[in-house]
Amino acid sequence: MATPADFIPGKYSQTIKNGSFTWSAPSNIALVKYWGKKENQIPANPSVSFTLNHCKTITTISFLKKENEGNFSFDLLFEGKQKEDFKPKILKFFERTVEYLPFLKDFHFTIDTKNTFPHSSGIASSASGMAALAVNFMSIERLLNPEMTEEYFNRKASFLARLGSGSACRSINGKVVVWGKHTEIPGGSDLFGVEFPETIHQNFNNYQDTILLVDKGEKQVSSTVGHDLMNGHPFAERRFEQAHKNLSKLKTILQNGNLDEFITIVESEALTLHAMMMASLPYFILMKPNTLEIINKIWKFRNDTKIAVCFTLDAGANVHILYPENVSVEVLQFIQNELVGYCENGQYICDSIGDGSQLIMDN
Template sequence: MKENNFIYESNLVIEGETKWIAPSNIALVKYWGKKSIQLPKNPSISFTLSNCVTETSVIYTPKKRKKEFVDYDFFFEGKTIEEFDKKIQLFFKRIYQYVPWIKNYSFIINSNNSFPHSSGIASSASSMASLSLCLMDIERILFPEMELDYFNNKASFLSRLGSGSASRSIKGPICIWGSSLSFKNSNDYYATEFGENIHNVFKSYKDTILIIDDKKKKVSSSKGHDLMKNNPFSKQRINQSNNNIDLLISILKSGDLDSFIKIVELEALTLHALMMTSNPSYILINPETLSVINKIIDYRESTKTPICFTLDAGPNIHLLYPESFSSEVLDFINSELINYCKEGKFILDKVGRGAKKI
């Protein structure tokens, strides 16, 4: 795959509005560390979520402010937020060579989340994916011969330049990003939908996000990725992730829940171990996180209920379980875990099919 395959240029100027919803995702095998700008050191695989989404609308008109590099106004939930605006500005700089036609436009971008920001859900993934899909929707009008696979692949490609994990938020229910010998169509530039005979149990898997802490992270994911450059376990981590991808691909076909649980929890703990062994080291989980993890393990062992946990780069817990166990798991959450959640908050989600136009 060559990057220049994704370059279209047009001097045609149109106007209109487009709106897309894109979901967040939760990685089962984690991406941690970069080779270069937004290219992963190791492959990752994720569940696409369903209810935790970002809705983004883009109004596009002929360019008004000629001096601007890319002329846009960005609003998150009706407000201008400097931190977010800087991310959008960097995103436009990175994608400019692949969508050079944007120089002819002014954009008004409105973005809203269905979930609280800083709730431990990858909001950058859903937000960058939904914005990229809006831009691709405009490009599809400029180039009507565009094929659907190209549209989705380039949307993932552009999303990656805003947030690596965003590349996995275009399609569903399961996506792979990063080159892996275990999956022939995988590559570092965009995510690929894993559609090879997924076992039925994983097509409706549940993810309940336990909000342990809703404060902003002390160390950003970008900083964490940078610290992997000198992590003494970096090479072993690349080997481990490739092995786990290989195992997980087989598990997703067979429905072996015991093996699924082992790999998913190992990946979550490895992610945070890598943070602790960075220089400088840092810890993003807290005592409540560990208490909940122990509760989950004890409950699983005593009841034989196939639940497991995973973590993003933060203290909040994604509780994963088959749909058929929803009732008993919700009882467990309400009786044993809710007191560890910030203000009793948790979010019910499930595996989804990917982004959609609205």
């Protein structure tokens, strides 16, 4: 069984002075949700997600050996401009990961990052952003330790990304990723995400995710606070049991391609996530009136047409509409005709299942 100590490197075999890498890392959308975490970003229950294709963060990290060691040194640019208000989160990431990346104090880093989706669009960028940071730093470590295997690279990148943002560990590789210990997932771990271990049914090939941007504003309750409210939650233990059972069911569904059962699990998980928020103390609601309008429209459309379209939600008001590629024309027409009016400024993003992080430039 993997432990954090597995990711503490020994003495590096090589030295480097400078260089740069550029990686992209995608966002992901959980099908079985994780809500509630323990110390050191350990999830209270396992989760499974689709990795997205188009909604991603692209990050370039340039590094230059310092003369004086001892402190973290970095500049942070967002879309080419200094972004001071992002720096505390990056500093916290450095502090959490330096035990596993001791070279962080040896270099000055210039981190230049951008998203393929609009900033403040209501799509959480922490997963893609932290995953992009993690794979860049692992590329630097691989220069210092060229014998590193690809499996170790990906596993440690996921481990590091988790320390920045829990769900970021599901954005490293794989179309479908499981995070958290589960009796039916060989190699599953609370420390990092693993690729879904079975062959996925062709019904889920290039599955589509159209994200309706209902509310692009900042949430009144952050995900971090929401997770903390699961401590002492009256329904927490039953919820954690439910997540284990739903992951077992979804494991079978992803293999047999039963779309009706897929819809039931995915929508139930989304509504359960928000039910836990409404039953917290203090309680809160992140859905908006238009979120509910969209959900009811989807239910009616599915009932009328028998098309296998469903929704899921993250910890916010936006709606992810999931559907097979072969019904894209009908679903997109439905979105245009009936749902765009519920989106802020009529905005939505078309995405699909992707493959994970990708190296763009190695210099």
